[in-house]
Amino acid sequence: MIKLVGIAGSLRRRSYNRGLLRAAAESLPDGVTLQAASIDDVPLYNGDIEQEQGIPASVARLKSEIEAADGLLLVTPEYNNGIPGVFKNAIDWASRPPADGVRIFTGKPVALIGASPGGFGTVLSQSGWLPVLRTLGTQLWVEQRLLVSRAGERFDQEGNLVDDGTRQQLAQFMAGFAQYVQRCLDARPK
Ligand code: FNR
Numbered sequence: 001m002i003k004l005v006g007i008a009g010s011l012r013r014r015s016y017n018r019g020l021l022r023a024a025a026e027s028l029p030d031g032v033t034l035q036a037a038s039i040d041d042v043p044l045y046n047g048d049i050e051q052e053q054g055i056p057a058s059v060a061r062l063k064s065e066i067e068a069a070d071g072l073l074l075v076t077p078e079y080n081n082g083i084p085g086v087f088k089n090a091i092d093w094a095s096r097p098p099a100d101g102v103r104i105f106t107g108k109p110v111a112l113i114g115a116s117p118g119g120f121g122t123v124l125s126q127s128g129w130l131p132v133l134r135t136l137g138t139q140l141w142v143e144q145r146l147l148v149s150r151a152g153e154r155f156d157q158e159g160n161l162v163d164d165g166t167r168q169q170l171a172q173f174m175a176g177f178a179q180y181v182q183r184c185l186d187a188r189p190k
Helices: 016-025 047-053 057-068 085-094 098-105 123-135 164-187
Strands: 002-008 032-037 071-075 109-115
Touching (some): 002 016, 002 164, 016 032, 016 109, 057 098
Parallel strands (some): 002 071, 071 109
């Protein structure tokens, strides 16, 4: 059984990216699970809080969910051609303290997808994640891309993905990512 965790980088109730993550969980090959991890309660990173109060409970939960998973799916919106602050903030918190960041992220298979109402489907925010994921030492899967553009036409009012073509692409993407995660697991020293 391959265990994946997914994080949607939006706090919006009817978020396209939350909807894309739900659809991904419904588009998995046999033998693969995808659990959604929440960033809703993650506070803004503040080094004083970390030093004086330690890691907040919401961050500790997020860290253990990432650590327990064989692979991580980031479902990223795009703001001003970059990574939304709330999403980057959550991953920054999860990388603290540094020793935990290394343990949680180094060698972790990661895939990126995203949805936006415009014509470019989060291409720039997905590119914005590259230096972050490299710095964290993840094993980013780059064999396929999923850029969901014109989200207003592909999701309903509740943020549910209703476009069959995108669902098919998503299923193909998730199957490819799951195979990659399995290859990474097989390559680990026994
Ligand atoms: C956006 N949006 C946006 N979309 C895009 O494709 N490229 C962009 O650069 C931006 N910039 C941007 C800045 C800010 C501050 C906001 C609030 C929004 C639109 C964005 O894709 C849209 O709000 C999505 O609905 C956000 O994703 P969720 O919340 O639906 O998952």
